[in-house]
Amino acid sequence: SSSFGAESTYPFGLLMVGPANDHGWSQAHFEAGQEMEKVLPGTKMIYIDKVNPADRPGITVPMLVDDLVSKGAKLIIGNSDDMKDGMREAAMTHPDIKFIHISGDDVVTGKAGVNLSNLMGRMEYGKMMAGFTAAMSSKTGKIGYLGPLINAETRRLTAAAYLGARYAWTKIRKKDAADLKFKVSWIGFWFNIPGVTSDPTLVTNSFINSGYDVIISGIDTTEALVVAGQKRKEGKNVWAIPYDYVGACTTAPKACLGVPYFNWIPGYTQMIGNAMSGKWKQEFLWLDPDWKSINNMKTSSVGFKAGDSLGEKVKEGLADFQASLADGSLNLFTGPLNFQDGTVFLKDKITATDDQIWNLPQLLEGMEGASK
Amino acid sequence: MSIILQMRRIVMISVLALSAVSLLLMLLGISPLTIGITLAKGSIFSWLKFNHVLSVWIPLLLCSCGLLFTFRAGLWNIGVEGQVICGAIGATLVLRLDNTGLPPAALLSLALFSSFLAGGLWGASAGLLKTRGGVNEIFGGLGLNFVAQGAVLWLILGPWKRAGMASMSGTDLFPRELWMWVPQGWRVAPAAIVLVIIIFLLTSLILNASQFGLKIKAAGFNPQASRLFGIRPNLICFMAMIIGGGLAGLAGGVQVSCVYHRLIPSISSGYGYLALLVVMLAGYKVAPVPIICLLFACLAAGSIQLPITLQVDSSLSGVIQGALVLSGLLVYGLQQGKRRGH
Amino acid sequence: MIELADISKNFGKVQALHKVSLKVHNSSIHGIIGENGAGKSTLMKILTGFISKSGGDFFFHSESIDLHSPKDARKIGIGMLYQEPLDFPQLSVLDNFMVGTADFSPVNQRAALSRLCTNFGFNLNPESKVEELTVGERQQLELMRLIRDGAKILILDEPTSGISEKQQELLFGALRRLRNDGVAILLVSHKLEEIELLCDEVTVLRHGKMAGYQKRPFDREEMLHTMFDTLPVSQPPAVKHIAGDPLLNFHKVTSHVGRSGLNSVSTTIRSGEVVGLAGVDGSGQSVFLRSAFGLLQPESGRISGCREVTTRAFIPADRLTEGLIPGLTIREHHILSKKSGPIITSKSGLEKTRDAIKTYSIRGTSETEVENLSGGNLQRLLLSLIPADIQLILMESPTRGLDVQSAAWTWKHLHARLKAEGAIIFASPDFEEIMEQSTRILVFYNGSITLDTPTKATNYQQLSRAVTGEDNQQQ
Amino acid sequence: MEVSIPSLIAAILVMAAPLVLAALGETLTEKAGVVNLSLDGTILLGAMSGFLVASESQSALLGFIAAASTGASVGAVLAVIGVRLGQSQVAVGFALTFLCRDLAYFLGNPYARQQGPQLETLPIPILSNIPFLGEAFFSHSIVVYVSLLAIPGCYYFLYHTRQGLILRSVGENPDGCWARGINPLKVQVLYTVIGGGMVGLAGAAFSLAVKPGWGHPQGCEGIGWIALALVIFGGWNPVRVAAGAYFFGMLQLLGIYFQDYFTTIPPQIFQVAPFPLMIFALILINLGHKSRNKKLTGWIELFSGRPPKWLGKTYKPA
Numbered sequence A: 001s002s003s004f005g006a007e008s009t010y011p012f013g014l015l016m017v018g019p020a021n022d023h024g025w026s027q028a029h030f031e032a033g034q035e036m037e038k039v040l041p042g043t044k045m046i047y048i049d050k051v052n053p054a055d056r057p058g059i060t061v062p063m064l065v066d067d068l069v070s071k072g073a074k075l076i077i078g079n080s081d082d083m084k085d086g087m088r089e090a091a092m093t094h095p096d097i098k099f100i101h102i103s104g105d106d107v108v109t110g111k112a113g114v115n116l117s118n119l120m121g122r123m124e125y126g127k128m129m130a131g132f133t134a135a136m137s138s139k140t141g142k143i144g145y146l147g148p149l150i151n152a153e154t155r156r157l158t159a160a161a162y163l164g165a166r167y168a169w170t171k172i173r174k175k176d177a178a179d180l181k182f183k184v185s186w187i188g189f190w191f192n193i194p195g196v197t198s199d200p201t202l203v204t205n206s207f208i209n210s211g212y213d214v215i216i217s218g219i220d221t222t223e224a225l226v227v228a229g230q231k232r233k234e235g236k237n238v239w240a241i242p243y244d245y246v247g248a249c250t251t252a253p254k255a256c257l258g259v260p261y262f263n264w265i266p267g268y269t270q271m272i273g274n275a276m277s278g279k280w281k282q283e284f285l286w287l288d289p290d291w292k293s294i295n296n297m298k299t300s301s302v303g304f305k306a307g308d309s310l311g312e313k314v315k316e317g318l319a320d321f322q323a324s325l326a327d328g329s330l331n332l333f334t335g336p337l338n339f340q341d342g343t344v345f346l347k348d349k350i351t352a353t354d355d356q357i358w359n360l361p362q363l364l365e366g367m368e369g370a371s372k
Numbered sequence B: 001m002s003i004i005l006q007m008r009r010i011v012m013i014s015v016l017a018l019s020a021v022s023l024l025l026m027l028l029g030i031s032p033l034t035i036g037i038t039l040a041k042g043s044i045f046s047w048l049k050f051n052h053v054l055s056v057w058i059p060l061l062l063c064s065c066g067l068l069f070t071f072r073a074g075l076w077n078i079g080v081e082g083q084v085i086c087g088a089i090g091a092t093l094v095l096r097l098d099n100t101g102l103p104p105a106a107l108l109s110l111a112l113f114s115s116f117l118a119g120g121l122w123g124a125s126a127g128l129l130k131t132r133g134g135v136n137e138i139f140g141g142l143g144l145n146f147v148a149q150g151a152v153l154w155l156i157l158g159p160w161k162r163a164g165m166a167s168m169s170g171t172d173l174f175p176r177e178l179w180m181w182v183p184q185g186w187r188v189a190p191a192a193i194v195l196v197i198i199i200f201l202l203t204s205l206i207l208n209a210s211q212f213g214l215k216i217k218a219a220g221f222n223p224q225a226s227r228l229f230g231i232r233p234n235l236i237c238f239m240a241m242i243i244g245g246g247l248a249g250l251a252g253g254v255q256v257s258c259v260y261h262r263l264i265p266s267i268s269s270g271y272g273y274l275a276l277l278v279v280m281l282a283g284y285k286v287a288p289v290p291i292i293c294l295l296f297a298c299l300a301a302g303s304i305q306l307p308i309t310l311q312v313d314s315s316l317s318g319v320i321q322g323a324l325v326l327s328g329l330l331v332y333g334l335q336q337g338k339r340r341g342h
Numbered sequence C: 001m002i003e004l005a006d007i008s009k010n011f012g013k014v015q016a017l018h019k020v021s022l023k024v025h026n027s028s029i030h031g032i033i034g035e036n037g038a039g040k041s042t043l044m045k046i047l048t049g050f051i052s053k054s055g056g057d058f059f060f061h062s063e064s065i066d067l068h069s070p071k072d073a074r075k076i077g078i079g080m081l082y083q084e085p086l087d088f089p090q091l092s093v094l095d096n097f098m099v100g101t102a103d104f105s106p107v108n109q110r111a112a113l114s115r116l117c118t119n120f121g122f123n124l125n126p127e128s129k130v131e132e133l134t135v136g137e138r139q140q141l142e143l144m145r146l147i148r149d150g151a152k153i154l155i156l157d158e159p160t161s162g163i164s165e166k167q168q169e170l171l172f173g174a175l176r177r178l179r180n181d182g183v184a185i186l187l188v189s190h191k192l193e194e195i196e197l198l199c200d201e202v203t204v205l206r207h208g209k210m211a212g213y214q215k216r217p218f219d220r221e222e223m224l225h226t227m228f229d230t231l232p233v234s235q236p237p238a239v240k241h242i243a244g245d246p247l248l249n250f251h252k253v254t255s256h257v258g259r260s261g262l263n264s265v266s267t268t269i270r271s272g273e274v275v276g277l278a279g280v281d282g283s284g285q286s287v288f289l290r291s292a293f294g295l296l297q298p299e300s301g302r303i304s305g306c307r308e309v310t311t312r313a314f315i316p317a318d319r320l321t322e323g324l325i326p327g328l329t330i331r332e333h334h335i336l337s338k339k340s341g342p343i344i345t346s347k348s349g350l351e352k353t354r355d356a357i358k359t360y361s362i363r364g365t366s367e368t369e370v371e372n373l374s375g376g377n378l379q380r381l382l383l384s385l386i387p388a389d390i391q392l393i394l395m396e397s398p399t400r401g402l403d404v405q406s407a408a409w410t411w412k413h414l415h416a417r418l419k420a421e422g423a424i425i426f427a428s429p430d431f432e433e434i435m436e437q438s439t440r441i442l443v444f445y446n447g448s449i450t451l452d453t454p455t456k457a458t459n460y461q462q463l464s465r466a467v468t469g470e471d472n473q474q475q
Numbered sequence D: 001m002e003v004s005i006p007s008l009i010a011a012i013l014v015m016a017a018p019l020v021l022a023a024l025g026e027t028l029t030e031k032a033g034v035v036n037l038s039l040d041g042t043i044l045l046g047a048m049s050g051f052l053v054a055s056e057s058q059s060a061l062l063g064f065i066a067a068a069s070t071g072a073s074v075g076a077v078l079a080v081i082g083v084r085l086g087q088s089q090v091a092v093g094f095a096l097t098f099l100c101r102d103l104a105y106f107l108g109n110p111y112a113r114q115q116g117p118q119l120e121t122l123p124i125p126i127l128s129n130i131p132f133l134g135e136a137f138f139s140h141s142i143v144v145y146v147s148l149l150a151i152p153g154c155y156y157f158l159y160h161t162r163q164g165l166i167l168r169s170v171g172e173n174p175d176g177c178w179a180r181g182i183n184p185l186k187v188q189v190l191y192t193v194i195g196g197g198m199v200g201l202a203g204a205a206f207s208l209a210v211k212p213g214w215g216h217p218q219g220c221e222g223i224g225w226i227a228l229a230l231v232i233f234g235g236w237n238p239v240r241v242a243a244g245a246y247f248f249g250m251l252q253l254l255g256i257y258f259q260d261y262f263t264t265i266p267p268q269i270f271q272v273a274p275f276p277l278m279i280f281a282l283i284l285i286n287l288g289h290k291s292r293n294k295k296l297t298g299w300i301e302l303f304s305g306r307p308p309k310w311l312g313k314t315y316k317p318a
């Protein structure tokens, strides 16, 4: 497979921040990329994973883009916010190549050239469901959130998970919001880099040792689920909710309450399709789930796959929850909401704008853990 | 030592290492030839890729030059990684200064100078730990590596973090005018290349053709006897550590100002440790170092192609490097054994 | 019971032993005596299989056997007390006693140890670390270990250097008992009075050859003659210097480095003097020299005069590993020894080096690395490295390994360059050299100066008695 | 986070288990006078081979055996080049560190992030029901028990057996051993190999129990260096070395809890905290040896230890 561009008319490059088989963020992208070769005949994926300075010392995004372009790639996808600077730089050096930066917002902020677009899914909903199932299942009312690094995106998603949890806790389980503990512990990056980040295995362990019985993972890899699985074997009644990848639960099915995941097929199909047919235009795509069936891999950019260990009651509750999110009757980003420092985020009855949600400046009142 | 023996040695080492690796590959059903071709293609067969090779070669050679000094003084300077990091911090410190009113060129030179300084200080502290604190330089250096790592993490997550963020992605990018100038179609700064070549020439001059170099050698070979020649071994070792650290620090400065344009946690890119292997393989001699650095740089740069085109893991290049060094040591050992006559 | 026939040994070029033969009988103490470097230790180490012999045969109960390692020697009951103790300072007395024993049971061994202690009247605490013991006590421990291992042939290499009178008596008592129990004992020594006290027979080694053999009663003069070359005694020094102003002053200098260190040595060296330091190896000479040069700081006392490096030169006995820098060439040594410019070209120092090589007739080129030079040439190189403006020249065995005429040449050269305001201090195991070359003699015994005399005023017999510590015995 | 002490202790024991094994292995090797600097790589290679064999054979036991033999063979390489051929042990150790690390990543790549067997916990019947202690000490996987037993085991071997005494004497003075009819080289080779084996085990302990699974990174990177440091930190005394390992494990865990109290300090910092501490301790120890002040020295002797006299030197028989 060393001759690229020969049989395929439209090779595209995929730069993944983590390993292509991480059962998480990168694998979701990888499989979507493979799918493209079927969905869009003529495309051919050239990929490289572990694109981060720790795994590939001395190697930068522009270097890799140079290489992929020399291999004929006409479009480059970079799947990490960590690549922001590199993608912008590369887009500048290769004006005739199209670039998709996942999870970035250079288009909105106007820093991007016309050949650079942003793509993201509205994971808020996924996280809300995660938080919902967590709060429904938790015995101790203590939910731990294994956070990656702190930025607008992670604040937004963590907050969404909290809102989902708080809704389940107060509205469904009819408990006092004050009794719900929701703690975020940031490791410093999207996955474990020994000696650089905190060790997610350790963090999860200490969560569980301090009585947190549901761990929601916000990082690209599955340590939270692995540890939860171990602890269950030791007879502790704990669960985890992994992230990013539809197949994530397989790591430890018994401990898995479910997984909110990205499905990049719709987004990729749209953007690469346009680029192929010369209809490329700079876009900022923030794609909704397909509310008709959020687990439809053709159409839904965001999904939530319930785990085997999810109780029936919770399943039903989750279904209603999804329904009310779908018909818009329920918008959890609705006031009154305060920031962590007590200042007002949303006044009563006010719902947040996309911009407010995207650029959430702080965690919300009721959440523990650093905001910046 | 005679050229012929040199040649014999080189041939023996490479044959030993390469055949070992090839055997491993064939056992895994991978063709060594394809690997070789891919690595070559990925490193020297295109200008851009060769640029990439150079971007590895420059810091690697700087670190190796530093190590040549410390090895001459008979010291195991394991602290290179930490010294690179400190150099990077030193450079960032300067490059983050705003409204200095200095022209970019001046600011960049200042940054490089401060990186040398910072690295030198870090090297000196290892030297002090050894001479004053009596801490074996291996573990002093090792410990300081971790301390430096801690410092850079703290800076990136603390004082120097991006607005509203706490990420290992590193500090904000420096303004473009503070990127070292790179011509159209190039990917490395010519200035850096010139710099490293000058440094190497200076190193070989000092080590092979200067009173100071001779003193380092004397102090390293036989500290006790060197005192009879009015040399103060401790002082010499200390200075060697400073120079070694300084050059490593310079490598860090280059990484910051030419490659990443910001400070990141793994700024040292493991060049500190790789340089140790380089100098060992060079048998602690000056002349072979730039060539070996180039070879290692080609392996490092070319290794990117392995996963892309062959779905083979990049770490193979590390295996080749390690095998080379190990067989180097083996060959040296065997030859010395022969000379000892048993 | 044991017989060595025509044993030879060479270390590379050095022939340490040449066709040495020797019989060992049980219930007899056999003395081995000879000057430094005579080959005593080497012979003994061969006897225990610690090092291999280059030639000759070895008979045990008149059947030829080979010893490949101390293990073999131990099997047939040979045990040795080495000149420099081969024990484990960091470990406890009991551990040292037990290393390598078949029956490893602390209880039994502790009992055995205390039994032996009471037998010999030794007094060791099994728990204390060996590094806290005196040399004498360490020997006692080793001795008991050997007995415990049932040694039938005991070898002691200079057991009395640096141990106290009391311990010496204890030791000798023990040795006599062992002899009476039928053990064969080989005693290596420098000291005549020990031989006379203990030995039944004595073999004298010189320059690696058998020089003589005697049974009781011993003829002392004869023994001294075979030990050292005897020349027409008290031949006037080859040179006459008038002693000038004080150059170097030792005041109550005490040091604990080395076997015997220095105990409160006071003396003054004056310009124009050539001072010879005599004494058995390990009596304090080299500590004296190293302190004089400033390599060793004395624990107490004061050394004054001639302090800055540029005015002193030191040539240690161990020329290659202590005096020169293996790996550097002759030229590089010359560059180091002289102040020269910061940059070194292929030219720099070349002239000087060439001259030196010619004038000192060093066999080698300017690019020869010093480790490839022979002992004699090493010494010539060291001499050639002494800068012109040196006042005080300190040397350990200046002509060891030099043939007669180059030795003579060396001395001529040294005296020639010794300016009126300069002085030479040298230690030598060789009396002739001291008698001939020095104007003043200091004799060291166990770290103190026991004799300080103008060369004219002394003679050969007095000297050899002094170094073997007899004068002290008589006083 | 509020902490439950027994589970904290349990967590520390688990985290430290591989570290203890590796550090004890290195202690044996260094006591015999050989420095094996290749720990960091060996652990990874052990983790990889252990995981690979275990998941192929579906038997954790085979996995551990494989890991041990991997580590032992790395030790053997060091023994040949560093002890027999007399090359600088430090140099060989370093070369091996990086060779092993990359070899592990390379050979293990196909198995990265795959499901593999992992050790179940075996609570010890009665003991595990003891209120506090049960959870803390007696409901662990076999690895933890082994690591706990290894400490007295190692200590007893070194200080109360014939072989242990020989091992220590070789590290102190090979000539002395030769004179007593022991071949120091054989001993050094033996314990370089055995020590390597224990380090290999530590690797498997990671990939099969403590951080189950294999990947790049596995998560045990850097531990080898820590183990090496701990040997010095513990003054070459098995018990103190192990204590150091637990101390380190505790610091790592506490880092997570400290995150709440010292919000200004990034938690990552706590991971490197032990190293400044270690260096500081070493300096203190050294000053203690130097100073004439008996009280100080006496106090310092408590937690200091001299390296074996012959550590890292190559022995050439006469």
Ligand SMILES: Nc1ncnc2c1ncn2[C@@H]1O[C@H](COP(=O)(O)OP(=O)(O)OP(=O)(O)O)[C@@H](O)[C@H]1O
Residues within 6 Å of the ligand: C011, C014, C015, C016, C034, C035, C036, C037, C038, C039, C040, C041, C042, C043, C083, C281
């Ligand atoms: N390992 C060695 N390598 C080279 N030469 C050696 C070695 N050991 C001894 N020699 C040399 O062999 C000769 C005899 O040495 P030996 O130690 O036997 O003398 P000795 O009679 O014991 O002297 P001393 O009274 O000082 O102990 C000396 O010239 C010495 O330099």
Ligand SMILES: Nc1ncnc2c1ncn2[C@@H]1O[C@H](COP(=O)(O)OP(=O)(O)OP(=O)(O)O)[C@@H](O)[C@H]1O
Residues within 6 Å of the ligand: C257, C258, C259, C260, C261, C280, C281, C282, C283, C284, C285, C286, C287, C288, C290, C295, C296, C317
């Ligand atoms: N500065 C020093 N450092 C370490 N060891 C020393 C020093 N000076 C002397 N020694 C060693 O201490 C031992 C005894 O020294 P001492 O001066 O008592 O013996 P010596 O006969 O005068 O010298 P040598 O043993 O060299 O003939 C010798 O082995 C000597 O090499």
Ligand SMILES: [Mg+2]
Residues within 6 Å of the ligand: C040, C041, C042, C083, C157
């Ligand atoms: Mg001797």
Ligand SMILES: [Mg+2]
Residues within 6 Å of the ligand: C280, C281, C282, C285, C286, C427, C428, C429
């Ligand atoms: Mg002497």
